[in-house]
Structure formats: C-alpha cells, structure tokens
Amino acid sequence: MTAPSSTPPITNPQVLALLRQKARKRAVLIVVALLFAALVMALPVIAIFARAFQEGFEVYSANITTPDTLHAIWLTVLTALIVLPINLIYGIAVSWAIVHYRFPGRRALQIIIELPFSISPIVAGLCYLLIYGATGVVGSWLDGWDIQLMFNLFGIVLVSLFVTCPFVARELIPLMEISGQDQEEAALTLGATGWQTFRHVTLPKIKWALLYGAILANARVIGEFGAVSVVSGNIRGETMTLPLQVQLLYNDYNATGAFAAATVLTVIAVITLVLRSTIEARHPHEHA
Amino acid sequence: MTHLDAAPPRTFLSPFRLKRHVMPGFSLTLGTSLLFVCLIILLPLSGLFWQMSQLGLADYWRIISSERTLASFRVTISAAAFATLFNAVFGLLLAYVLVRYKFPGKRLLDALVDLPFALPTAVAGIALVALYDKNGWMGTLLSAVGLKVAYTWWGIVLAMMFTSVPFGVRTVQPVLESLKPDAEEAARTLGARDWQVFRHIVFPQVWPSFITGASLAFARSLGEFGAVIFIAGNMPFKTEIASLLIMIRLEEYDYPAASAIAGTILLIALFVLVAANIAQSRATRHLHKGSS
Amino acid sequence: MRKTLLAAVGAAFLFTAPASASDNAPKEILNVSYDIARELYAAINPKFQAYWKDKTGQDIDIKQSHAGSSKQARAIMQGLKADIVTFNQVLDVQVLADRGGFVSKSWQQDLPNNASPYFSLPAFLVREGNPKGIKDWSDLVRDDVKLVFPNPKTSGNARYTYLAAYAYALEQNGGDDAKAREFVGKLLSNVAVFDTGGRGATTSFVEREIGDVLITFEAEVENIRAKYGEDEYQRVVPSISLLAEFPVALVKKVAEKRGSVDVSKAYLDYLYSEEAQEIIASFNNRVHNETVKAKYAENFPEVRLIRVEDVFGSWDKANKTHFAEGGVLDQVFTGN
Numbered sequence: 001m002t003a004p005s006s007t008p009p010i011t012n013p014q015v016l017a018l019l020r021q022k023a024r025k026r027a028v029l030i031v032v033a034l035l036f037a038a039l040v041m042a043l044p045v046i047a048i049f050a051r052a053f054q055e056g057f058e059v060y061s062a063n064i065t066t067p068d069t070l071h072a073i074w075l076t077v078l079t080a081l082i083v084l085p086i087n088l089i090y091g092i093a094v095s096w097a098i099v100h101y102r103f104p105g106r107r108a109l110q111i112i113i114e115l116p117f118s119i120s121p122i123v124a125g126l127c128y129l130l131i132y133g134a135t136g137v138v139g140s141w142l143d144g145w146d147i148q149l150m151f152n153l154f155g156i157v158l159v160s161l162f163v164t165c166p167f168v169a170r171e172l173i174p175l176m177e178i179s180g181q182d183q184e185e186a187a188l189t190l191g192a193t194g195w196q197t198f199r200h201v202t203l204p205k206i207k208w209a210l211l212y213g214a215i216l217a218n219a220r221v222i223g224e225f226g227a228v229s230v231v232s233g234n235i236r237g238e239t240m241t242l243p244l245q246v247q248l249l250y251n252d253y254n255a256t257g258a259f260a261a262a263t264v265l266t267v268i269a270v271i272t273l274v275l276r277s278t279i280e281a282r283h284p285h286e287h288a
Numbered sequence: 289m290t291h292l293d294a295a296p297p298r299t300f301l302s303p304f305r306l307k308r309h310v311m312p313g314f315s316l317t318l319g320t321s322l323l324f325v326c327l328i329i330l331l332p333l334s335g336l337f338w339q340m341s342q343l344g345l346a347d348y349w350r351i352i353s354s355e356r357t358l359a360s361f362r363v364t365i366s367a368a369a370f371a372t373l374f375n376a377v378f379g380l381l382l383a384y385v386l387v388r389y390k391f392p393g394k395r396l397l398d399a400l401v402d403l404p405f406a407l408p409t410a411v412a413g414i415a416l417v418a419l420y421d422k423n424g425w426m427g428t429l430l431s432a433v434g435l436k437v438a439y440t441w442w443g444i445v446l447a448m449m450f451t452s453v454p455f456g457v458r459t460v461q462p463v464l465e466s467l468k469p470d471a472e473e474a475a476r477t478l479g480a481r482d483w484q485v486f487r488h489i490v491f492p493q494v495w496p497s498f499i500t501g502a503s504l505a506f507a508r509s510l511g512e513f514g515a516v517i518f519i520a521g522n523m524p525f526k527t528e529i530a531s532l533l534i535m536i537r538l539e540e541y542d543y544p545a546a547s548a549i550a551g552t553i554l555l556i557a558l559f560v561l562v563a564a565n566i567a568q569s570r571a572t573r574h575l576h577k578g579s580s
Numbered sequence: 581m582r583k584t585l586l587a588a589v590g591a592a593f594l595f596t597a598p599a600s601a602s603d604n605a606p607k608e609i610l611n612v613s614y615d616i617a618r619e620l621y622a623a624i625n626p627k628f629q630a631y632w633k634d635k636t637g638q639d640i641d642i643k644q645s646h647a648g649s650s651k652q653a654r655a656i657m658q659g660l661k662a663d664i665v666t667f668n669q670v671l672d673v674q675v676l677a678d679r680g681g682f683v684s685k686s687w688q689q690d691l692p693n694n695a696s697p698y699f700s701l702p703a704f705l706v707r708e709g710n711p712k713g714i715k716d717w718s719d720l721v722r723d724d725v726k727l728v729f730p731n732p733k734t735s736g737n738a739r740y741t742y743l744a745a746y747a748y749a750l751e752q753n754g755g756d757d758a759k760a761r762e763f764v765g766k767l768l769s770n771v772a773v774f775d776t777g778g779r780g781a782t783t784s785f786v787e788r789e790i791g792d793v794l795i796t797f798e799a800e801v802e803n804i805r806a807k808y809g810e811d812e813y814q815r816v817v818p819s820i821s822l823l824a825e826f827p828v829a830l831v832k833k834v835a836e837k838r839g840s841v842d843v844s845k846a847y848l849d850y851l852y853s854e855e856a857q858e859i860i861a862s863f864n865n866r867v868h869n870e871t872v873k874a875k876y877a878e879n880f881p882e883v884r885l886i887r888v889e890d891v892f893g894s895w896d897k898a899n900k901t902h903f904a905e906g907g908v909l910d911q912v913f914t915g916n
Contacts, residue, residue, distance in 0.1 A: 025482065026389055030389055033378075033397070041400050041453065043426070045407070045415065047424070048415045048418070090320065093321045093324075094317070094320075094321035096311075097314070097318040100314075101311070101314055101318070109321070113321075116329060118557050119333075120550070120557075122535060123336065124332070126538065126550055127336045130339050131332050132332070134659030135659075136658075137335070149659075150659050151655060162328050162329065194311075194312030223406070223407065223411070224408070225513070226531070230538075234652075235610060236644050236646070238643055243408045243410040243514070244410075246411060247410055253787075259414065259418070262410075262415070265408050269403065269408070269411075273399045273400075273403060273406055277395065351905075354905070417788075421788045422790075423788075423789070438788070439772075522731065522773065522776060524913055532776070538654065539650045539651045541654060
C-alpha cells in the first residue's frame with residue numbers, strides 16, 4: 001500500500017481533469033455492466049428464493065421433502081453419476097485419438113463431436129425417439145428382445161449423454177495439443193506401458209481441465225429439460241428428473257413447491273460456478 | 289478387454305495408417321470414440337434425416353411454407369436476432385469491463401456471467417415469469433410505463449437473452465485479454481480519443497471472436513425451448529416458437545412435419561455457424577494482413 | 581484402466597437394465613392419464629389398493645403419468661409401458677387401437693357407457709362477481725372479453741371447447757357453416773394466452789391473472805374454486821355444451837406381456853363402483869351411478885349436452901375437418 005504514496009502527487013489541473021474524466025467514464029461503464037448483470041442474471045435467482053420462501057421456511061421444507069421431489073432429486077443425482085464416468089472415458093478417448101493420431105476422417109470427427117452443442121434439445125429428444133423408440137429402427141428390434149430404451153432411466157441417460165458429450169473433449173483437446181507428446185514419448189522410451197504413461201504423465205497434466213469439463217457437463221446433465229422431457233415417460237415418482245418435477249409442480253397449482261425444487265437446482269448451479277471459478281483462479285493455464 | 293484390441297477398427301483402419309504410431313492406444317481410444325459417436329450422436333441424427341427423406345420435396349415444401357410454420361420461423365428468428373444483437377453489445381461491454389478494470393465485485397460478476405449455463409432452463413423460465421408477469425417485481429414496474437414483457441414477443445427475447453449471455457462475453461474476453469497495449473498507447477499519444485481508440489484499434493481485433501460469439505448465441509437462441517415456453521404466450525402466429533411447433537406436431541402424431549421443421553431449424557443453425565466460421569477466418573486473415 | 585472401464589460400463593448397464601417381465605403377480609401397474617386428473621387418481625388409488633388387498637391379498641402399486649392425452653398416446657406407441665389409459669379424448673384411445681393394436685378394437689363396448697366411467701363438459705370460470713357479465717358462448721366473442729384456454733392442437737380439453745363453441749354457433753345460425761367459422765374465429769382472436777395443456781391455462785388464469793374467462797372442463801372449474809376460494813371465482817354453465825367423455829381402456833398389448841391383465845381390468849371396473857364414483861363425483865365430474873348422482877345433484881346444474889357424433893358425424897371426422905393441418909382451425913387462425 002506504500003507504492004502509490006511514493007509517486008509524487010499530480011497537481012497539473014489539466015491532467016487532473018483528464019484523470020477525473022477517465023474515472024467517470026470507467027465508473028459509467030462499470031455501473032452499466034453491473035446493472036445489466038444484476039437485472040438479467042442476478043434478479044431471476046433472487047426471485048426464485050424469494051418466491052420459494054414466501055410462505056415461510058416450514059412450507060419450504062415440507063415441499064422439499066415430499067416423496068416425489070426427493071425421488072426426483074435422487075433420480076437426477078443417479079443420472080449424473082452414471083453419465084459422468086461415461087463422459088470422462090469418452091472425452092479422454094476421443095481427445096487422445098484426435099490429438100495423437102492422424103487418420104482419415106479426423107476432421108469430420110472433430111466436427112461431429114461438437115455437433116450436439118448446436119442441436120436444439122427438443123430436436124435431440126425427437127431424434128432419439130425416432131431411432132430408439134419402440135417404433136424406431138433400433139428400438140423395434142430391441143423391443144423384440146423386451147428391451148426398452150425410452151421412457152425410463154436408460155432414455156434419460158442416453159439423451160443426457162448426447163447433450164453433454166462435447167464438454168470434456170472441448171476442454172482436453174486444446175490443452176493436449178499445446179502440451180504436445182514429448183513427455184509421453186520419453187516415458188514410453190524409458191519402458192513405461194501405455195497405461196502407466198497415461199496415468200503418470202498425461203493425467204497429471206490434464207487433471208484440472210478434466211475436472212473443469214466434468215463440472216460443466218455435470219451441471220448440464222442435472223439441468224437438462226427439453227431433451228429429457230421428450231423421452232421421459234412423465235411417470236410420477238419414477239421418471240421425473242428435478243427440472244421436470246419443477247414444471248410438474250408448477251402445473252399442479254403448486255408454485256411454491258416448484259420454486260422450492262428450483263432452489264435445489266439453483267444451489268447446484270451456484271456450487272458449479274464457485275468450483276469453476278476456483279479452478280480458474282488456482283490453475284489459470286491448466287485448462288483451455 | 290483384449291477383445292477390443294482385436295476389434296475391427298485396427299484391421300479396418302490399419303491400411304490407412306501412414307506411419308507406425310509412437311503413442312499407444314490407437315485402437316482402444318478411436319474404437320471407444322467411434323462406438324460412442326455412432327450410438328450417441330450419429331445414429332439418432334440419422335433418424336431425423338431418414339424421417340425427413342420419407343417426405344417428398346413437395347411435401348417438405350408444403351410443410352415449411354405453411355403460414356403457421358413461416359410465422360413460427362419469423363417469431364423465432366426475429367427474437368433470436370434481437371436477443372443476439374443485444375447480447376453482442378452488452379457481452380462486449382461486460383467483457384471489456386471485466387478485462388480492463390478492477391473493481392469490487394469483479395470476481396462475482398465474472399462468475400455470474402456463467403450462471404445461464406449452469407442454471408437449468410426450466411428454472412430460468414419460471415424465474416423470468418415470476419419476475420416479469422403482472423405481479424412480478426419487474427412486471428409491476430414495466431406495466432406502470434405501459435410495457436408488457438411476459439407472454440409477448442419481448443418475453444421470448446428476454447428468455448433467449450438470458451440463456452445466451454455467456455457466449456457473447458466468453459468468446460470476446462480471452463481476445464481482449466491478449467491484446468497488446470502498444471497500438472492503443474501509440475494511438476493515444478497521437479491524440480486519438482477513447483472512442484476512436486476503441487473503434488479503430490480494439491474493435492477490429494475483437495471482431496472475429498465477436499462474430500463467433502454472436503453466431504453461437506444465435507444458434508443457441510434458435511433452439512431454446514425450456515426457458516421460452518414458460519414466458520412466451522404460445523399464441524400461434526404471434527408468440528409460437530419453432531421448437532414449440534415441433535412439439536405440437538409431435539403430439540399430433542405428425543412425425544414427418546416435426547422432422548421437417550426440426551431439420552430446417554438445424555440447418556439454419558448450422559448454416560449460421562459455418563457462415564460465421566468463414567467470416568471469422570476471413571476477418572482474421574484480413575487482420576493479419578493489415579497488421580503486417 | 582481397462583478393469584475400471586469395464587466396471588464402469590458394467591455398472592451403468594446394471595443400473596439401467598430394464599426390468600423385464602417378472603413373476604406372475606405384478607407389483608405395480610401404470611395408469612397413463614391426461615393432464616388434469618392428477619388429484620382424482622391420487623385419491624382413487626389408495627382405495628383401490630385397499631380393495632385389491634382385501635380381495636386377493638396382494639399389494640399393488642399404481643404409478644401415474646400425466647400429460648396432454650395426445651402426447652401420452654404417442655408415448656405409449658413409442659414404448660411407454662402403460663397397463664391402462666384414462667384419457668379425456670376418445671380419439672387418443674382410438675389411435676392406440678388403430679395403430680399397433682395396443683387397445684382392443686372393441687374397447688368402447690368392453691365397458692359400460694362407451695367405456696367412460698364419468699363425463700364432464702366445457703364450462704366457464706369467471707372472476708368474482710362476474711364483472712363482464714358472462715352468461716353464454718355469445719358473450720365470449722365480445723371485443724372487451726379476453727379468454728384463456730389451451731391450444732386446441734395440443735389439448736383435448738381445448739378441442740372440446742372449440743367444438744362446443746362451433747356447435748353453439750351452428751345452432752344459433754341454423755346450421756350455417758360460414759357463420760360458425762366466423763364465430764370461432766372471433767372466439768380464437770379473443771384468446772389472451774394459448775398454453776399447451778389444461779393445467780398451463782389454469783395457471784395463466786389464476787396465478788398470472790390473465791384474461792376474463794377460463795374455459796375448461798366443469799370439473800376443473802369447480803376444483804379451481806375449491807382450491808383458490810369459492811368467492812373469488814364463479815362457475816358459469818352455458819346454455820348448451822358438449823358431452824366430454826373420459827374414456828378408459830386396457831392396454832392389452834402391454835398388460836398381457838406384463839401379466840397384469842387381471843389387476844388392470846379390476847382397476848377399470850372399480851372406477852364404475854359406487855365407492856369410486858363417489859370420489860369421482862366429489863372431484864366434480866358427472867357420473868352415471870344413480871345413487872351418487874342423486875347425492876350430488878345440486879352440484880351439477882342441468883345443461884343440454886350434445887354429442888360430437890350428432891353434430892360432427894364422428895370424432896375422426898371432426899378431427900379431419902377441424903384440427904388436421906390446413907383444417908378449419910388453421911383457416912380461421914390465418915384469417916386473423
């Protein structure tokens with residue numbers, strides 16, 4: 001704090017006026033940015049909590065602990081738990097393949113893995129119904145074996161995978177490209193197996209990016225609405241994920257319950273943001 | 289797991305391999321990736337195009353050019369364009385403020401920008417309705433000046449804006465961060481004013497990423513469903529978005545029509561992304577040519 | 581890595597392995613139903629469980645799924661494993677019979693009263709004191725009246741409303757089709773918000789305070805009053821309305837596979853029992869059981885009900901002329 005006082009104070013009135021003007025401009029820009037953020041982003045979150053607690057904490061906790069809402073929370077967590085490892089394995093595999101090898105169709109693969117981001121969730125859900133539904137090509141064949149893919153946990157997991165699969169790869173690929181493969185090659189020359197090389201050389205390099213991608217993907221899995229609403233059978237207490245439960249309660253004349261369920265999702269979102277910015281602050285250059 | 293090593297990918301692809309790879313795990317990683325990509329991405333998407341191909345060109349045209357469909361495209365595209373425009377401007381402002389200034393609450397603001405990504409769209413939808421309908425905090429305020437947001441076209445714009453804010457900020461931010469100050473300082477020494485510096489020095493360098501951000505935001509807005517249906521009035525011809533029309537066609541058992549509309553929206557989104565990609569690489573090339 | 585990978589994939593499949601047909605006595609059945617019947621079936625289910633336990637000694641769990649009834653029918657065709665359907669649309673059950681034989685062709689004859697244990701009619705809900713003086717369908721086309729009802733394209737509920745208004749206009753104008761079209765065109769232009777389902781419309785009218793009149797089933801009208809205060813809203817029953825049957829059926833294709841035919845049939849029969857009819861009537865649906873009817877007579881004002889078949893030929897015909905793409909509904913909309 002001694003640094004500013006060591007510089008001689010500015011006394012020239014023209015320079016002072018200029019500085020003041022600059023400070024004013026700066027203040028205006030900051031205030032406009034903050035206002036925009038507050039109005040567009042912060043206010044809705046506040047509204048959710050205000051509405052959820054409007055009738056007191058007791059009503060809120062009663063709403064959160066109804067069996068259907070609890071089941072929705074459980075189903076959402078379960079879905080996230082299943083989707084996460086698959087996403088990690090796929091993300092690592094596809095990044096490894098794209099970064100370390102040149103093969104025909106590599107560019108196409110790069111485009112394809114980004115595709116789910118530009119597809120409307122509703123359209124994604126529709127695609128799944130068309131293929132994996134009981135009248136779809138794959139679905140009707142599986143139906144003959146008594147295997148049902150849509151309107152149950154399986155369907156929810158599948159569409160969740162679809163909407164979130166780009167996250168991990170998108171973090172890993174740029175990072176792995178920058179860091180190159182010299183260290184891996186060195187390890188291999190020294191006689192390490194492929195798995196050892198990955199475990200002890202690559203993984204430490206990419207772990208933060210991996211975590212970062214996983215957190216983003218996870219947040220999306222938990223919050224997915226459009227795609228899941230197409231393939232969930234709307235069976236109460238069975239195939240309702242938390243976002244669907246929010247809509248259901250809202251339509252059930254139970255706005256307070258809907259907002260109470262929404263607070264759970266909001267808290268998860270906030271935790272996601274905190275984790276994200278913590279990783280970013282601590283390891284700024286270890287992810288893309 | 290040994291069977292995976294002997295799985296088709298290696299034998300199938302090995303003739304194409306130009307040199308022996310140093311890095312191990314080629315067949316394992318590529319095999320896993322291809323399996324996943326086929327089952328999770330390509331197969332479902334092929335379903336959509338297969339369903340579309342069942343339609344003749346004439347039928348496709350009839351569905352797409354029906355007044356209701358056109359109206360829903362008009363509503364969706366105009367709202368998405370408006371939201372994108374708004375977000376691009378404010379996104380740039382937010383990014384600029386975040387990169388150039390230090391102020392209390394900066395970390396919070398930075399984190400807040402990603403909120404729309406993290407917050408489920410359905411939650412965003414009911415939150416916006418709670419805020420902007422007649423009895424909401426904003427709604428009462430706005431209705432005092434005679435503005436109606438909820439259940440109008442503006443409501444759609446608002447929902448799209450909310451869900452696509454991060455695109456505008458996050459694509460521009462890293463570029464702003466990497467700008468070297470010398471050009472700006474030189475311009476200032478030569479007597480350029482702040483606005484001129486921004487207009488002639490900063491903005492041209494940010495422009496490519498600005499386009500990317502805007503196109504991503506636009507593509508996202510086109511497909512947004514969860515947040516919009518709560519706050520749009522869902523009136524055919526007025527506030528009915530294309531995604532809702534897809535849902536409606538589905539519920540009428542009209543799969544071909546649903547697929548036709550879905551496919552068209554998908555193509556528009558892809559077209560915008562590709563066009564932006566081209567525009568961006570052109571702008572980048574131009575930039576480098578100009579600066580060298 | 582490989583072991584973990586295997587384990588992870590294995591676990592994922594274990595978790596998601598779909599339950600295939602199990603032992604003979606089913607433990608649960610799934611009732612796939614329309615949007616606004618949640619509370620009704622939530623009240624019936626425990627009674628039926630007790631009745632079934634009493635009768636057979638078996639425990640049965642009844643799962644419910646509610647959404648727009650067309651959406652539900654589509655989901656069943658796509659593989660949603662429903663044992664029974666309880667819809668608000670004859671058409672949506674018929675489609676299950678026509679496509680893929682989920683429901684028997686003769687489903688309407690399998691149970692009494694066209695397989696409809698109860699019925700209702702489109703009626704109006706207005707705000708306290710009926711400030712706009714709404715009495716009949718003709719008041720709904722006035723310029724100063726704003727309406728709320730769901731989208732006829734997606735909601736069975738709204739299809740009844742639309743057809744009832746059309747039938748009313750036909751009768752007023754001596755069967756003049758052009759006049760009737762003009763009438764429903766005006767009616768639609770007065771709609772303030774088009775939700776996709778009955779519940780959404782109710783929320784718009786009650787929670788968001790949009791519009792002067794909510795048009796929905798009489799049962800729902802009364803349920804809203806019970807929930808939100810009898811004094812704040814009033815029911816208006818128009819001079820004529822449309823008979824809205826609530827058809828139920830066994831999804832035999834699924835039930836046979838799951839071995840739940842007996843309990844599912846028993847459930848449907850139970851809906852006609854006095855006990856169930858009483859619950860149904862207490863939710864303000866009109867029923868056929870004479871004892872219950874007499875008991876709740878004062879809740880249900882006399883109204884002349886017309887059948888879809890009498891005015892429009894058949895549901896199928898009404899659907900083709902009015903609701904199909906490019907039909908009358910699309911035409912009058914475009915006219916605005």
